[in-house]
Amino acid sequence: MNERAPRSVETRTLRIAYAEWGADSGWPVILSHGFPYDVHAFDEVAPILADAGARVIAPCARGFGPTRFVSDATLRSGQQAARGLDILQLADALALQRPILAGFDWGGNASCVAAALWPHRFGGLVSYASYDIIDIGAQRRPASPALERVCWYQHLFQTERGRQCLxxxxxxxxxxxxxxxxxxxRFDTATFERSAASFDNPDFVDIVIHCYRHVFGLEAGDPALQPLEDxxxxxxxxxxxxxxxxxxxxxxxxxxxxSDAPRFVAAHEHRAVEAGHNLPQEKPRDFADAVSTVRSWLV
Structure with a gap:
């Protein structure tokens, strides 16, 4: 099923741009991308789900693509509570009835946040990396040297040199x-550039830098969101x-x-897929099948 023309909806904080597939009457799914990716990560996942009867919404996260803040005065926060709240407000603005949430990287984190804080509002979840809610307190302790090396970009972003580099x-x-x-x-330059255009958003650098500084506990978040962070x-x-x-x-x-399985207290299944971090784009059928499995549990 073909993608519709790009759309947008206004929430209290953002004018969220989103791609959409499927009929308005379909069962709703929100697909959330991560950093440094964009909605094109779901170019193959979404049509599979639409053909199965879903109405698929893939929003551009804050700081990506055409999504913009309603007010210039709003803190350009990348913290997890803000991104989880964006999903809730998107679902409300579109009047989606208990949509299934599915995401990876930042999108998996935001989906887990929304599912944990507002379970009455969502029907089910597909999460890459399981319970992907960040334990900010634990981030003050070091990981293994091998993992710290992989996370070099997070350390770079703590400095103004890192902001300038990004x-x-x-x-x-x-x-x-x-x-x-x-x-x-193995992806080609055209595939990367389709997503990289989203990084030209004027808020991209501020959002990314704030995200990783807040995760490390080195930059304050939005005071209005502190109750959610607590x-x-x-x-x-x-x-x-x-x-x-x-x-x-x-x-x-x-x-x-x-090992995160005990944090899921409803029906739950964990799957390992031969892929890297960008699982939706690497193995779209596996990602779509996970969403369809959750859907089958709800009907």
Whole structure:
């Protein structure tokens, strides 16, 4: 089924641009991308789901593509509570009835946040990297040296030199991450450039830098969102049906995330897929099948 023309909807904070597939009467799915990716990560996933009867919404995250802030005065926050709230407000603005959430990287994090904080509002979840709610307190402690090396970009972004590097070399830096995180995936320049155009958003650098500085506990978040961050710090369980996924070739998740299973207290299944970090674009049928599995549990 063909993608519709790009659309947008206004929430209290953002004018969210989104791609859409399927009929208005279809069962709703929100597909959320990560950094440094964009909605094109779902170019093959979404038509599969639309052909199965879904109405698929793939929003451009804050700081990506045509999505813009309603007010110039709003903090350009990349914190997880803000991105989870964006999903809730998108679902409300589009009047989606208990949509299934599915995402990876930042999109998996935001989907898990929304599912944990507002379980009454969503029907199910597909999350790459399982329980992907960031334990900000734990981020103050070091990981293994091997993983710290993989996360070099996060350390770079703590400095003003890192901000300047991202601003001046965003395409080169982001392509390095694509290549490192998906070592078995062969993509061409055109594929990368389709997504890289989204990095020209005027808020991209501010959002990315704030995200990683807030994660490290080195930059304050939006005070209005602190009550949500306090709830997330208590590591709430996810109480809606969920399929979780790992990419067996993902250097960011060595050993996988199957051990997170106890944090899912409704129907839950974990799957390992031979792929890297960008699983929806590398193995779109596996990602779509996970969404269809959650759908089958709800009907």
């Amino acid at each position: 601003a001046e070399h965003r395409r080169d830096l982001c392509r390095l991450l694509w290549e490192a995180w998906s070592p078995g995936w 709830r997330l710090a208590r590591r709430p369980a996810i109480a809606i049906p969920a399929v979780t996924l790992d990419g067996t070739q993902d250097p960011l998740k060595p050993g996988g995330t199957k």
